[in-house]
Structures are given as structure tokens and as C-alpha cells.
Amino acid sequence: MKKRLPSDVYKALHKTTKYGASLDIDVANTVAAAMKNWAIENGATHYTHWFQPMTGVTAEKHDSFVSPRSNGEIIMEFSGKELVKGEPDASSFPSGGLRATFEARGYTAWDPSSPAFIKDKSLYIPTAFCSYSGEALDKKTPLLRSMDALNEQAVKVLHLLGKKDVTHIDTTIGSEQEYFLIDKDLYKKRKDLLLTGRTLLGAPAPKGQEMEDHYFGVLKPKVAAFMHDLDEELWKLGVPAKTKHNEVAPAQHELAPVFETANIACDHNQLTMEIMKKVADKHHFACLLHEKPFEGVNGSGKHDNWSIVTNTKLNLLDPGDDPYHNITFLVFLMATIAAVDNYQDLLRVSVASAGNDHRLGANEAPPAVVSIYVGDELAKVLHSIDTETFEGTTEKTEMSIGATVLPNFVKDTTDRNRTSPFAFTGNKFEFRMPGSALSVADPNIILNTAVASTLEDIYETLKDVKEEDMEAEIYKLLKKTLDEHKRILFNGNGYTDAWIEEAEKRGLYNLKSLPDAVPQLKDPKNVDLFTKYHIFTKEEIDSRYEIYLENYAKTIHIEALTMIDMVKRDFTPSLFKYMKGVEKELLQKKELLGAVHGYELRVLKELDACSVAIDEALEKLEADVIKAENTDDSLEKARLYHDVILEDMNLLRTPVDTAESKIPSEALNYPTYDELLFSLR
Structure with a gap:
């Protein structure tokens, strides 16, 4: 843009992207012309307004730059109006009752803060x-x-x-993305994977993840080639892919990008998920983004690393060398804890x-109870604030491993807690609860708005304090805030039953499923939060409530029908055919030997018992x-699907x-777990 736009236009556009200033139509026309020329030079023939409806995936409608002329010739056109506004049909996207089918018109509006x-x-x-x-x-x-x-409230504070x-401040996000890769031919033979993204049937493989040999293991050549191409394709699109490695479960992997402004990071994560699938297909893989594609091994999440950075390049969640006296850090830390x-x-x-309901609470992801891990150093700082007794800063410890050839290094002042849903990790918080297939926008909408609310409370408390009294009043406020919200702090093992019991005593929510959680959207305090900061109107809240529940019911409905279809048309024919073969062999033995005993008879009896149980369970489902x-x-309906249908499926x-x-x-008519998880070489 800087290279192709006139200086005044570039400055105007930069002002819009950084500070939200309105964009003049003349500027939009100039930008559109430059954008079109750049696109055509790079082989583009069409343009599309790319947006993120409530489906969880992206949407696009492509129009060509071609404009015919009366003399039979064509010219390539793209105006500022076409750049700024599009008109896709809004009636066929989820709206939760906001739009009827006959109310079709919708609008897309250019977001100049996210690069084309x-x-x-x-x-x-x-x-x-x-x-x-x-x-x-x-x-x-x-x-x-x-x-x-958040920008408005943070700047005031x-x-x-x-x-x-x-x-100006920006929230920055680094969204780590977990995923599975399996052989494409095997994938095509699994109706459940094709239609639902997860396996609905499948006995466990003799080996799972118990050897702990896959995590950070050597990349298989085919996987390494896929990751190399994935990086290149993402870099071409401006997505700063940085880290790649094997994850805990067999066939599971992870990609992590460099931190970006929240809006761009969310766009780039949507792109990442799309490109993963396209590149996987070229390498004869299927990329699975479901949170729990295989029973008995770890599922996949999306770790949302969240921080706040000022236009002066100050990370407001960086504690520095002396966090107890870093008042700016403490204020924003406490605002986040309260939020x-x-x-x-x-x-x-x-x-x-x-999908994420299958993952949360298992020994692979945080529990459904939200808590905050701050680590030993910050726990010490917060204890000092709580007791008003400064205990001094944590000394830096130099680590020596013992071999002279190895370098010494400074030990981090805090550990990492993989069981915590919301963990402080040095200069940011890592929210570990999001599922791998979900939009990372949703948790960041809540984080940004909730922290904005607590920052406004802080501002209202301190705005009339004299400058010479400010520091003392801040520490008083920090202590008061900590007293009110320390129940959310937990540095222990989040997987234990003891913690769940303790969380209940503290009054923390334990919303185990989507039908348990979603009604909280309509809690008056939450409606007040959204409407006060103009995040959602009351109607938009109601629509999202309906969309959550509708998507949930539809998802499990499709899973149930797919399972019924697989059992009837794929599994039971295989079962009966095999039983018939065993029965034939037993009859031949009986004819020869006069009686039958041993393994074949036992297997036939066990399979017959299974077939009876299958018939009864199928009828109930x-x-x-x-x-x-x-x-x-x-x-x-959502509760019926959770409480009854999922139990029937189990x-x-x-x-x-x-x-x-x-x-x-x-x-069998479909590949087994050992084939799916261990076939890649």
C-alpha cells in the first residue's frame, strides 16, 4: 500500500486502520484502483468480500473485474463503492430468528484493518x-x-x-492450532469422519499414546513435506506461521503463528484452517479439525495467547524485573483477574x-471450570498485596545441568500449568479451553469486553484521586479487588476431583456441556455487559442463544443418523457375515468330531450377545x-440430545x-483405529 498509494491516501488509510477514523469515498476509490491493479498483476481475475458468518467457517461470493463495453470490448473495473460494500443474500445463513427467509438482503462492509x-x-x-x-x-x-x-477504557486508565x-492499545493474539492428519483413502472409507468429523465407532488400537513417543517426535517424511508446503502457502497469504511439531496423540500435530493484532489473528486463523485442509488434500492426507476425532486419545484444542500492547510498544501484561512495583502491570493484571x-x-x-464438550475435562484439556493460574512469582506478589507485607522480588536462578559442555541459563520465575484453563505464561495469558474447530473470535470478544468493564470500574474509582495519593490508592484498590476475586486463582492440578469439589465450594461455575452453559448468555449481568459496550444488542444476544442451541442439536442429530446408518449398512452386515462363517466352521467340526469346543464357539457366543445388545440399543436410539x-x-431439544441421544450413542x-x-x-467395511492412527510412514 505504501508503495502504490499517494502519500495522503496512504496516511488516511493508515489512520483508519489504526485509529478507526472514517474513510472518505475518494480515498476508497483510489485504494480500490491500486488494489485492483496489484491483484491483476498477480493473476487475479475476480474479487470477493470474504466474511465469517455464524456457521463457524468463512463465506465468499466472487465477482469478476470484467466490465463489458458497447463496442464489444471489456475493461477491468473495481470502484471504491464495490470495495467498501457488498450485498450477499443474508437469509440462508444462521441468524437465530433475526432474519426471515423472505428478508434476504444483507451487507458486507470492508474491514480496512485486515489486509486484503x-x-x-x-x-x-x-x-x-x-x-x-x-x-x-x-x-x-x-x-x-x-x-x-477495550481500547477506550484502557487508554483512560x-x-x-x-x-x-x-x-491507542491493541489486543494481540497468538492462536496455536492442533490438528490430525490421516491417510485420505482411509478417510474416505469412514462415513462418520466424512459426515461428522469424528469417529462414532471404533475399538481402540493396541497402542495409543501411552508410550509418550509422538510428542515432539521426529517428523515423518510425508508429514514434514506437508508442513513445509503449509508454511509456504500461509506465508504467501501473510499468515506468520512460526512453529510446527508433533502433538501428544498419534497422528496429531500443531502449528503456532507469531502474535498479531486480534482482528488480523482471527482472520488468519480462519485462513489457516482452510489452507491446512487444502494442502493436506494435495499430500493425500485428510486434515481433521474436530475436537475429538478419536475416542481414547487426546483431542485437539486451539490455545488463545492473549495480551495488550500500546502504540508505544509497551506490553501491559509484562511484569518486568520488579512486578510488585510495576503499577501499570498490576492494574491490568488485576483487571484481567476480576474480568x-x-x-x-x-x-x-x-x-x-x-465437539468441545467431548474434550473439556478429559486428561488432555482444562476442566469445564474456569480458573486462573498465575505461577509462583505472581502468587508471591499477590500475597504481598493481600497481606500488605512486601516479600521482595523473586531472585533469578541460574540453571546448571551438570555437564560442562552445556551452557548455564536463567530459570523462568514461573512454571507452566497445562491443566489450567487460563494461565499466565510470562507476558500474556493463555486461554486453553477453545476447541480446534472453533473461531478464535468468540473468546476474544468476551475477554476484551470483560476487561474493558473492569478497567472502567478502576477508572471510576481513581479518576478523582490526587496525583500524590494515586500510588497508595491504587494498592488499596488492588487489595480490595484481590479480596473480591481471589476465588478464581488456582495454581494446582485442575484434573483432580478435589479441585472440582473445591471449585464448587468457592462458588465457581462448572458448566459441563453446551446446554448447561448457553443459558448464561441471557443472564442479566451478561446482557448488561454486552449492551453497555455495544457488543451485541438484546436481539443479537437472543439470536446467538438460538444459533448455539440449534447448531448443537443439528450436530448431534447428524451424528446419531450417521451412526445408525453405519451400524445398519456397514457394521452389522460384516458382523453377520463373519458370524455365519464361524457358524459354518463349527458345524463342519461338529460333523467331523461329534462336538465343538474352544475359541470359535466362545467367539460366536460373544458376538451373538453383542448382536442382541446392538439391536436393543439401535431401537432405543x-x-x-x-x-x-x-x-x-x-x-x-439441546438437553434431550445431550442427556438422552449421546447416552444412547454410547x-x-x-x-x-x-x-x-x-x-x-x-x-470390516471401514478402516480400524490402528489403520487410521498408525498408517502414515
């Missing part, structure tokens, strides 16, 4: 998406609103703290999905699916998996 890019010979323009009457129908619009809210040179405690229920809602579908109330899976473990792999 070229992909597949089209110019992609990141946009927000709203209805004809202005309601947000996407993830980007509320995220941008939340960033504005920073000016109180003497940081008068700060004019997480006040809106722990909303943070849980922000990561709720049918089919009947309960009909009952759930005939339920009108969205919350009641009941059906048990005898199927038991029988599968007794059948030769070649007798």
Missing part, C-alpha cells in the same frame, strides 16, 4: 457481515466492537497512571460446542431421535466396539 490478499486468482477483501436492518450476523463485527471498547503518550471471575460463565459459553426432533423448545457404541475387536480387520 490474493488466493486462487481472486482478490479477497476481509469484511464484516450484517443484516439489512444492521444486526451483526458474523464473528468479526462484535470482535471489532470489543476491541474498540493509562492516562491516569501517567502514560499520557499512549493514544475472568466476573464473566467466567461467558468465557465457558465462548468455547461451547458439541432411533426412537429417541424421533422424540428429540419433535421437540420445539430449543433448549429442551450405549450402542459399546457392543459394536466389543464385536469389532473380535472380527478380522479385512472383514
